[in-house]
Amino acid sequence: MSRRDQIRTSEVDLDFPREWIEFLDPADEQHLIRADLTWLLSRWTCVFGSACxxxxxxxxxxxxxxxxxxFTDADDENRVKAAAAKLSPETWQHYRRGFKNYTEMDTVDGSSPARRTAIRTEDGPCVFLNDAGFAGGGGCALHAQALRDGVHPLKYKPDVCWQLPVRREQDWIKRPDGTKVLQSTLTEFDRRGWGPGGHDLDWWCTSSPEAHVGSEPMYVSYGPELAALVGTAAYRKLAELCAARLKSGLLAIHPATVAAGQPKQRGGREPATPPQA
Structure with a gap:
């Protein structure tokens, strides 16, 4: 069996039992949070530069x-524009001046034009990616600049970059009594999240035991991102419910976490200071 086949076959199937919880946002009675506990209590962690x-x-x-x-919207574009202005040829290997020089037009659905970060050649990678041997540091130049400035990378990176691999879906739903609530669903951004093309990816981390090696549950390690997605008050409640579920014992544990040989999903802790959005 080739190395590629070994990598792909080690990923768990996409369909397996999951536990969910729903609760109202303490700060907004019209905001309903629906959270995938199996995903948020998994031990997934980003393994970029190591096992990725x-x-x-x-x-x-x-x-x-x-x-x-x-980019998701104008706010997303403006945030990246402000962050890119902090970069220099010493910190950004493929330095380009001007928003239109480091972004380009493309399409997500095959017809509607949309702007994205540029790629260095016809087949990539992203222009913000520094090579591993670059003197100013390898990896995302925006990510590194955020760390140098003492802020969380989500403040500088495009929305899709800091949100992955969490999938947030938002829909206004009508209840049987006629009332409406905004339902925010938090779950795993698995291969299917990319559409049909997701199955063609050579490897995807959320399904791989190699990425389920975190020292703490994902709801803790990804706390700032989750707070930014649903709001600080909702995240505080989510963290409380996640910690309680861990203590009582999760029934549907993520199979990639199980395959990674992680500790039993019990005895989790709640963040001492829930992060600010």
């Missing part, structure tokens, strides 16, 4: 940065 195999065969060092990141 990358989404394209033979390009492990690029991780999931092979393709440009599509």
């Amino acid at each position: 195999h990358g989404i394209v065969a033979g390009r492990a060092r690029e991780g999931c940065c092979t393709h440009g990141a599509f």
